[in-house]
Amino acid sequence: MEIDVDRVDIFPVAIDRDEVFRISTGSSLTAENVLVRIKSGNEEGWGNSSANSVTDETVESILKALNVMRTEIENSTIDIEENWKKMREKLPDDPAALAGLDIALYDLAGKLRGEKVYEMFQGVKDGISTDRTIGLMTESETREHAKEFMKRGFKAIKIKIGLGLMEDIRRIRAVREEGGEELKIWVDANQAFTPEESITLCQKIADLDIKFVEQPVKVNDLEGLKKVTSQTDIPIMADETVKGPEMAEKICVEGLADMINIKLAKCGGLTGGRKIIDIMEEYDVEGMVGCMGETSVSIAAGAHLFNSSSKLKYADLDSHFMLSDNIATGLDFKDGKLWISKENGLGMKVNEKKVEKYSMDIEGEL
Template identity: 30%
Template sequence: MTVRAVRVHRHRAALLRPFVTAARRTEAVDYVVAEVELDGGAVGQGSAADAVAVTGQSAASITAALDGPGRRALTGASGTIAELSARISAALPQATSAAAALEVALHDAWARGHDAPLAALLGGSIAGAMENDMTISLEDPPAMAARARQARAAGTRILKVKLGRDIDEDRRRLHAVLEAAPDVRLRLDANQGWSPAEAIRIIGGLEAEDLPLDLVEQPVPAADVAGLAQVRAAVGVPIMADEAVWSREDALRLIDAGAADLLNIKLAKSGGIRPALAIADAAAEAGLTCMVGAMMEPRISITAAAHLAFSHRAITLIDLDPPAWFASPAPAGGYTEDGGMLRLLGGPGLGLDRLDAQVDPATHAPARHDPARHDPVPSDPPPEHPAP
């Protein structure tokens, strides 16, 4: 297949309520949409959110990467889907969010050209459902209890709880959540907040309280693989690596060190569908389980992540609740969720309606970027995420 054109446009979407972690507070999301048009006329879309605190990539740098090296690498290029995906990875080795947006758009167009759901072309199935969680962001205990009560009333049985740096306050938060929703399971996200010794002490204490813990996510800094292995060996609750795994090489490093029970795969970290599948392959070979997660990203990104989750046997968990936070559901389609169970709707590609380049889905005002205009970009974008 041959790529006829690459287009880029930006959007901004308000959240229904602030999303708060120990690292940041988000009230609206700026994001970039990449469009790929193939010679046969099929058009696919992918997206990437401004998430500087996590990926080091802003909407401006994502736009620059897509308008510059991304567009140059793909426009007019011919090859198989794997070959074109490799061109994107080579052109954007550090700008993983931008690479993911472009690579997902390419896969969406490819699958639309075959008139088939992406998950099916990747060897999976759109049948069945996967159980999603709901994130309870970092607030005071009564507010978190109210959010937990609302989520449970909507049918959600798994709550992901963001933790801060004050373990006593965190315990009050957790108990408030469980008092409000006593039959839920908990996934705890420490966001690299503890030293190995602190993590062992804190997790051990929570285990002693017999809390319904499914896992603890990235308790220590991403670079401290040995420390993560130390924590895993000392506690009973499964330990999941998140910020520590961006690539297949990272996955192999964690596996060799015995540092994690689970790996959290995010398209914005891996740089797209094919690099994400390579991580899942590594996990499967080692007998590990994977989760497909996301940051505060729009529906296009989340639908792509859902197709990834339905495509690989090693992926058994999902953390794909961000669209529930968005004030606008645009674009329509892709998947549905009821009672915490996520199902793909089918249809070609991602199964989504096309998001109009000229209209902001939240305000119906003109989008912030003209896809016909090429912004000047540096010829060699600087690294935008920390080295493993």
Template identity: 25%
Template sequence: MGLHDLKIDRVETFAVALPTRRSFGVAGGAVAVAGRPSLRILVRVSADGVSGWGEATPIPAWTYETAESIVTTIDRYLSPAIIGRHAWDVDGATAVFERAINRGFSIGAPLAKSAVDMALHDLLGRAAGVPVGILWGARRTERIELAWVVSGQSPAEVGDSVAEGRGLGYGAYKVKIGLHDEDADAAVVEAVREHAGTEAPLWVDANQGYTVHGALHMARRLEGLGITAFEQPLPANDVIGLRRLRDDCPIPVALDESLRHPSDLATFIRLEAIDIAIAKVQRSGGLTLSRRLCALAEDSGVQLMGSGLTDSDVGLAASLHLFAAYGIDTPVDLNGRQFVESPYAISTVRVEGGTAYVPESPGLGVEVDEAVVRSLAVDVVSNGVP
């Protein structure tokens, strides 16, 4: 049976409770809490005996989708919309998803859509016997440099975190700000620079935590520290504020949450309101729309950076294929391995000394143990989140 004959016959969702390695927070609240399981939604799409896996990362502190909403959106809306469709038609699936769950200001339910789109890519790569990047005909690099996300609420804790990252071979660092007042945030960033050294790439991420005035004030305080990017300083929909900020900010502004859909990037490009675009698979509804966003950025002369959503290994692999396809050569924030474990993965992404190697196996390149997935599964819809 050829690729053109494969028709989708089943979509399954599994909410899995993964072990958490470290605590992690953003301006909106907690992302991971040590000692508590981290929920991820794994999705398996099957077509005539071939299966592929995708992942969604519910982080209500970052965006509106919850574990419950992702599961019910896939089970009750996205799955019925694609059963019986050709598995190769990922572009058509994207259009069908838009009709099943329509867009708001930008895109509707991107995390849920991403998980299914990711699984379709994995399925097609497995059916063809090639990695996803080879399926696309696009792989410009074999390895991606990772950044260490600095955790800690004080200069002393930050020093320990930087030392841990350096000990594991990481040479680039990302710092979350907007968690405290300006003085405390500035002290944390200054401590990172002191411990990381003057040559280490370092950028800050506010996760929408500032006003225009506050962001400019903070940027001017950090100007002498060699910060490579100020990521998402303002609320995602503050288009006018971000345009003003780009004119006056002494640090290049990178947009993440503002770029849900490729059309969002088109708006910021037209307004000359963006320096750097963050590529993030789940935020943009999957690999299909992420490729469109990356191509638009590249063709428009906008710098690309890469990021993830504290993904476990399935999501990590998907991001690596995307970033390799566009040759992203700056360190990326794919921090899942830092904060969560992926016991369901039999063979998976190789990470050594702060470098991730793009998988060579068919599909996404992660072999999933279904028995382990089922043993980790929890019923979030009936019983609530553990």
């Protein structure tokens, strides 16, 4: 898919969350993102690069990488997939930066072709049932958050664990008590446990109808991941371990995990996401579309991707709900579901005044 790129603009933004978000690997109040705007004639496309610890990318590293990419593509005609391959080769450690560029290119391509992004992937228009995530907190706070999220219409809750096996189990049990049989419950350990602890955890929550446990063991512990997967009944989902199509294929071929969590920031955007889906379809492996601390711009991209394959069983597209302000409109939440806009591309309208308001002052980088 070829696009004439006239110019690329880059906007680092910092937006506070409503409360500190804590997981087993760290905690933060502010979500830092870099928005990417690409212009072609009278059209423009927007993307979002998310600073995150999984790919070890900061706003500074993202700006540096995006500046290199910008120099390469401004005033030239590019093919989206070829560009993804080329940039990934040139900047292998910057997938979140590449994601912002790749998402913006798809948004732009959709607008130029008069299509929604999910249509470009032969997807369908449908509401997307997303969860809300509960970070690490006490049992009573966990309970209160679960009640509040259910009141707002969410039908699934993801519980972050890693406080210690017994406390985590009490928290999961508390959410099941609050949610009754109807609530879908997912669990994410963010690498907190050894394989043995992970197996014990799964045995102790076996009666709670948990849909999956995400990344119980360390990112590089492939042997441990496989051991937990083979010895538990609850499906095990790989997240941090899978940063691109190569690892997704290894997981499918070797049966290292039951499911895969695709995040655009890990795999360089929609092109990388589609490649992982192709692999999942080939090996009949199901998965989820997840997110980092992103704004609604790339959450919308995740939603379009989600609607492109039946192998994507779950959507964890909730980071924009945690932010104190929304910098773009076009993705609605109604009846517990996300609804994609009728407009072409990603269908998002970025509020440039807000982009300015939350702009990060990073000297010498722009």
